Amino acid sequence: MNPVSxxxxxxDDGHATLIERNIRRAGVSNQIHRFADATSxxxxxxxxxxxxxxxxxxxxxxxxxxxxxxxxxxxxxxDPNHRATPVxxxxxxxxxxxxxxxxxxxxxxxxTKPVEYERFANAIRQLGLFLSIIQVPAQx
Amino acid sequence: MPTRASLTRATLPSLIGGLxxxxxxxxxxxxxxxxSLASRALVExxxxxxxxxxxxxxxVQRAESAQRGQLLxxxxxxxxxxxxxxxxxxxxxxxxxxxxxxxxxxxxxxxRLQPLMTAKFAEMDRTLELEQAGKADEALAIVRTDNGxxxxxxxxxxxxxxxxxxxxxxxxxxxxxxVDTHKAFVATAIAALGIxxxxxxxxxxxxxxxxxxxxxxxxxxxEVERRTADLREANEEVQRFAYIxxxxxxxxxxxxxxxxxxxxxxxxxxxxxxxxxxxxxxxxVREIDGQIAESIAFIRAATTKMDRLINAILRLSRxxxxxxGNEKIDMNQLIDAQLRAVEHQVKETDAxxxxxxxxPIFGDRLALEQVFGNLIDNAIKYRDPTRKLSIxxxxxxxxxxxxxxxxxTGRGIAPEDRERVFELFRRAGAQTQPGExxxxxxxxxxxxxxxGSIDLQSEPGAGTTFIVDLPRQAGRxxxxxx
Numbered sequence: 001m002n003p004v005s006x007x008x009x010x011x012d013d014g015h016a017t018l019i020e021r022n023i024r025r026a027g028v029s030n031q032i033h034r035f036a037d038a039t040s041x042x043x044x045x046x047x048x049x050x051x052x053x054x055x056x057x058x059x060x061x062x063x064x065x066x067x068x069x070x071x072x073x074x075x076x077x078x079d080p081n082h083r084a085t086p087v088x089x090x091x092x093x094x095x096x097x098x099x100x101x102x103x104x105x106x107x108x109x110x111x112t113k114p115v116e117y118e119r120f121a122n123a124i125r126q127l128g129l130f131l132s133i134i135q136v137p138a139q140x
Numbered sequence: 141m142p143t144r145a146s147l148t149r150a151t152l153p154s155l156i157g158g159l160x161x162x163x164x165x166x167x168x169x170x171x172x173x174x175x176s177l178a179s180r181a182l183v184e185x186x187x188x189x190x191x192x193x194x195x196x197x198x199x200v201q202r203a204e205s206a207q208r209g210q211l212l213x214x215x216x217x218x219x220x221x222x223x224x225x226x227x228x229x230x231x232x233x234x235x236x237x238x239x240x241x242x243x244x245x246x247x248x249x250x251x252r253l254q255p256l257m258t259a260k261f262a263e264m265d266r267t268l269e270l271e272q273a274g275k276a277d278e279a280l281a282i283v284r285t286d287n288g289x290x291x292x293x294x295x296x297x298x299x300x301x302x303x304x305x306x307x308x309x310x311x312x313x314x315x316x317x318x319v320d321t322h323k324a325f326v327a328t329a330i331a332a333l334g335i336x337x338x339x340x341x342x343x344x345x346x347x348x349x350x351x352x353x354x355x356x357x358x359x360x361x362x363e364v365e366r367r368t369a370d371l372r373e374a375n376e377e378v379q380r381f382a383y384i385x386x387x388x389x390x391x392x393x394x395x396x397x398x399x400x401x402x403x404x405x406x407x408x409x410x411x412x413x414x415x416x417x418x419x420x421x422x423x424x425v426r427e428i429d430g431q432i433a434e435s436i437a438f439i440r441a442a443t444t445k446m447d448r449l450i451n452a453i454l455r456l457s458r459x460x461x462x463x464x465g466n467e468k469i470d471m472n473q474l475i476d477a478q479l480r481a482v483e484h485q486v487k488e489t490d491a492x493x494x495x496x497x498x499x500p501i502f503g504d505r506l507a508l509e510q511v512f513g514n515l516i517d518n519a520i521k522y523r524d525p526t527r528k529l530s531i532x533x534x535x536x537x538x539x540x541x542x543x544x545x546x547x548x549t550g551r552g553i554a555p556e557d558r559e560r561v562f563e564l565f566r567r568a569g570a571q572t573q574p575g576e577x578x579x580x581x582x583x584x585x586x587x588x589x590x591x592g593s594i595d596l597q598s599e600p601g602a603g604t605t606f607i608v609d610l611p612r613q614a615g616r617x618x619x620x621x622x
Contacts, residue, residue: 012391012394012395014392014394014395014398014399015391015394015395015398018394018395018398018399018402021402063387063388063391092387092390092391092394093387093390095383095458113391113394114394115390115393115394115397115443115444115447116397116444116447117397117398117400117401118401120394120397120398121398121401
């Protein structure tokens with residue numbers, strides 16, 4: 001199994017639980033670190049991911065209490081240490097300008113959390129599939 | 141601003157007052173000049189009178205000199221100068237009569253003068269006649285009576301008196317003329333000063349009012365700009381609010397829906413785990429399972445509906461923020477495309493649709509597609525199942541506006557619902573069709589954004605006509621509003 005560590009920054013505990021459950025259902029057993037705010041999530045990224053053998057993968061919600069997910073994305077992608085870290089943005093909005101902005105800033109995948117649960121679960125399971133084959137570069 | 145306005149208001153009466161004063165001063169100056177001119181004329185008149193007096197006196201003297209000359213020498217060459225002098229004296233006398241016709245004192249003097257002159261000339265004529273007749277002694281005798289001398293002295297005295305009178309008049313009139321000239325000069329100077337002051341005041345007032353006007357204009361522009369900015373901000377605020385509300389309302393819904401599904405999954409797991417339970421318990425399990433399934437179904441239905449409503453708000457909010465295009469649109473083609481989209485339903489319901497020549501419009505294609513798509517959709521959805529449905533789409537140009545009508549023979553809308561149908565999340569009549577009550581609200585919002593209006597005429601059981609009235613340049617209007 002790919003030893004990639006998953007960092008999930010999501011302030012809604014319910015969403016985090018649903019995401020984690022569906023990732024597990026997809027058969028992904030990688031370690032998942034949950035953070036409810038951007039500051040502690042970024043701190044973890046700085047402290048742990050450089051040392052982590054398989055690198056990290058960031059699952060990022062855009063609505064966070066302490067800073068906007070867009071800012072987190074910009075920070076990660078402009079930091080030479082984390083630039084290679086894949087970022088998957090998960091959010092409730094399907095606003096086209098926001099999606100475009102995320103891709104412009106270097107987000108790798110953008111997933112809308114639909115209210116319709118089947119679609120949501122499907123998206124996460126497909127993400128799990130994606131996680132099981134993705135090769136994340138170890139950080140220098 | 142109010143101080144400037146009152147300044148300007150105060151300027152006008154003071155300017156008018158100044159003008160009046162100036163008019164008065166000018167009148168005085170004019171009067172002064174006239175009086176001065178009149179005095180000058182009088183002075184000239186007096187001088188003329190004096191000249192005439194002098195002439196009379198010298199003529200009488202010349203006549204006497206000629207008489208004496210002739211009597212002394214007995215030569216006839218004095219006859220001519222005597223007659224000249226005599227004529228001049230008479231002419232001067234006549235002129236004086238005319239010139240002093242307005243002066244009773246001088247006329248009285250002339251009245252005294254006349255008989256003296258007549259007597260004097262009569263005596264002189266007589267001595268000359270006697271001398272001609274060779275009676276020089278008789279003539280000399282007359283002269284020696286000294287009557288002629290006395291008469292001459294008397295004439296001189298009268299003339300001197302007249303002269304003195306005229307001198308006095310001249311003094312008076314000259315003084316008057318000087319005073320009048322002085323007055324005219326002063327009045328003119330005052331008027332000139334007034335003109336300068338008023339002119340200066342006018343320049344200052346005009347400059348000030350122009351400045352005030354400029355300030356007011358700038359203030360107005362600022363005000364309009366500020367109001368526009370306020371409105372734009374308020375509008376943006378509403379849009380942002382709608383966006384945030386829909387966005388943040390969605391997030392808990394993901395949880396409700398997600399965990400309802402998780403609960404359902406758990407229920408199924410539980411049901412499988414308890415599948416082989418002994419009979420009384422299995423029956424209870426099935427009963428509870430059925431209740432849980434029903435509850436979950438309600439939660440899901442409610443959540444789905446809420447999601448649809450939120451999506452509708454989100455869509456309206458986005459539509460409100462979208463910039464409208466402005467292209468020439470062939471409405472016949474646009475309506476045809478909308479009809480093709482519902483072709484399947486039209487065939488199913490055996491409806492007949494008629495589109496008569498629609499005038500083109502300049503506007504936003506998507507907005508117009510949504511407006512007429514919605515109206516056509518409604519016409520098909522709310523048909524009367526007991527009657528054959530026919531839809532008529534017509535249009536006409538009216539000046540700089542275009543009016544389109546979508547007429548159906550559907551079930552109609554009750555009078556009390558005719559406003560309600562345009563409200564968000566409100567629907568009318570029997571709820572036989574799925575929907576959230578968004579379509580017509582959206583249609584009206586878009587029509588209004590194009591500065592148009594939408595109206596309906598309806599008769600329950602007969603049909604409904606929607607009338608869309610738009611400016612021909614709908615896109616320009618909506619583009620400006622953005």
